[in-house]
Amino acid sequence: xxxxxxxxxxxxxxxxxxxxxxxxxxxxxxxxxxxxxxxxxxxxxxxxxxxxxxxxxxxxxxxxxxxxxxxxxxxxxxxxxxxxxxxxxxxxxxxxxxxxxxxxxxxxxxxxxxxxxxxxxxxxxxxxxxxxxxxxxxxxxxxxxxxxxxxxxxxxxxxxxxxxxxxx
Numbered sequence: 382x383x384x385x386x387x388x389x390x391x392x393x394x395x396x397x398x399x400x401x402x403x404x405x406x407x408x409x410x411x412x413x414x415x416x417x418x419x420x421x422x423x424x425x426x427x428x429x430x431x432x433x434x435x436x437x438x439x440x441x442x443x444x445x446x447x448x449x450x451x452x453x454x455x456x457x458x459x460x461x462x463x464x465x466x467x468x469x470x471x472x473x474x475x476x477x478x479x480x481x482x483x484x485x486x487x488x489x490x491x492x493x494x495x496x497x498x499x500x501x502x503x504x505x506x507x508x509x510x511x512x513x514x515x516x517x518x519x520x521x522x523x524x525x526x527x528x529x530x531x532x533x534x535x536x537x538x539x540x541x542x543x544x545x546x547x548x549x
Contacts (some may be wrong), residue, residue, distance in 0.1 A: 389423045394431045406446040451481045456485035463524025493533045505539040
């Protein structure tokens with residue numbers, strides 16, 4: 382346990398948890414990890430008890446966290462696969478994720494199109510060019526599916542030049 386000068390008890394942990402939650406929603410696991418990092422001498426069972434109480438009081442909710450996280454990450458230009466991986470890394474249940482992330486969500490196409498417009502402008506790009514390959518990798522890294530990438534890129538590709546000297 383901590384020295385007598387720094388006694389870590391339930392009210393201290395609860396206040397810290399509430400401070401974190403005041404800034405944004407957190408998953409149960411994520412908040413647990415933050416509290417353990419902030420108070421390494423705190424007993425894990427005490428941290429868990431505080432978080433369980435917050436969950437029972439509906440102040441901590443993985444459901445609200447996922448809803449907020451998905452909305453924010455979509456607004457930042459990320460695709461389903463990337464968002465899903467981030468949520469799994471935060472130890473959120475597959476069931477909750479499935480309620481908020483949908484493969485057939487039309488938003489994925491518009492998000493990918495917005496990113497493409499922002500990065501490439503309105504002009505056509507040569508099929509197979511370095512720019513084409515780089516943008517494919519970028520969209521993949523952002524978590525978009527092959528179908529979504531193909532849909533967006535088909536509108537922009539110039540197949541006539543295949544790979545121009547300036548792009549190679």
